[in-house]
Amino acid sequence: MATPSPSTPDRAASFGLVAEDYGRLRPAPPDEAIDWMLPEHPSDVLDLAAGAGTLTALLPSRVRQVHAVEPDDRMRAVLAGRLPGADVRAGTAESIPLPDACVDGVIVASAWHWFDTGRAVPEIARVLRPGGRLGIVWNGIDRSVDWVDRWSSGLGDHGGQPAPEGRVARRGELLRAALEAPDSPFGGLEHAVFTTTRRSTPAQTTALLGTYSRVILLPEAEREAHLARALDALCAELGIGPDDAFALPFRALAWRTTRR
Numbered sequence: 401m402a403t404p405s406p407s408t409p410d411r412a413a414s415f416g417l418v419a420e421d422y423g424r425l426r427p428a429p430p431d432e433a434i435d436w437m438l439p440e441h442p443s444d445v446l447d448l449a450a451g452a453g454t455l456t457a458l459l460p461s462r463v464r465q466v467h468a469v470e471p472d473d474r475m476r477a478v479l480a481g482r483l484p485g486a487d488v489r490a491g492t493a494e495s496i497p498l499p500d501a502c503v504d505g506v507i508v509a510s511a512w513h514w515f516d517t518g519r520a521v522p523e524i525a526r527v528l529r530p531g532g533r534l535g536i537v538w539n540g541i542d543r544s545v546d547w548v549d550r551w552s553s554g555l556g557d558h559g560g561q562p563a564p565e566g567r568v569a570r571r572g573e574l575l576r577a578a579l580e581a582p583d584s585p586f587g588g589l590e591h592a593v594f595t596t597t598r599r600s601t602p603a604q605t606t607a608l609l610g611t612y613s614r615v616i617l618l619p620e621a622e623r624e625a626h627l628a629r630a631l632d633a634l635c636a637e638l639g640i641g642p643d644d645a646f647a648l649p650f651r652a653l654a655w656r657t658t659r660r
């Protein structure tokens with residue numbers, strides 16, 4: 401992987417440094433979460449901050465036309481390679497390169513926290529048709545499971561964030577503030593949680609950790625030491641070797657709301 405240079409702008413722009421790994425390693429939210437966020441009979445759907453196309457790849461079987469907007473050139477290149485039929489554009493949530501009222505669904509996966517919501521919310525409302533659906537999801541390793549929390553807390557891996565349940569509550573509060581104001585173009589915010597497990601190995605799980613921004617931006621020696629510590633701790637926690645399979649728990653925290 402390329403070592404982040406001192407000019408690396410910030411965490412939101414860090415993912416391109418690991419674009420190939422990101423596309424290969426990050427799992428999409430479960431099918432039920434995607435179906436819950438999409439409108440009924442979706443026609444045109446925008447995956448906003450689509451990254452390397454992890455979730456986008458699950459849309460062509462569900463919608464007539466997939467649109468994907470992503471600011472990072474390297475992430476977008478991986479996405480476009482995976483999805484030749486998608487309408488893939490450079491852009492941001494604050495400036496979406498699509499016409500007014502052109503989609504009936506917008507999905508944002510693991511990216512809402514990078515947006516300037518004061519500008520992104522009206523912009524998302526602009527491209528959505530009246531009655532269209534905005535779905536927001538964070539999908540990640542499920543730290544509400546005791547052993548996962550023990551393992552990641554032992555690594556100091558909460559990154560100064562509140563404990564998992566505190567973080568869920570905080571995300572809900574931020575979304576309500578951004579989307580439920582009296583003059584909001586959106587209404588009827590709903591929340592659902594989807595849990596699943598995926599077959600993984602400690603080595604694969606540790607590689608996945610390397611696609612998170614706080615790990616990407618560590619200096620190379622620190623990053624390697626952190627990932628080696630994570631691997632040892634995971635093997636010890638589970639009592640298995642680096643290449644032995646186990647069921648890794650994931651949790652998708654999803655919200656949906658409707659364009660008035």
Ligand SMILES: C[S@@+](CC[C@H](N)C(=O)[O-])C[C@H]1O[C@@H](n2cnc3c(N)ncnc32)[C@H](O)[C@@H]1O
Nearest residue numbers: 412415449450451454472492493509510511514
């Ligand atoms: C954690 S990745 C999630 C990618 C993808 N949605 C997924 O689920 O795999 C966050 C993505 O948000 C993009 N991003 C960061 N700031 C953004 C902004 N203001 N508008 C749109 N995308 C942004 C990054 O380039 C990155 O690809």
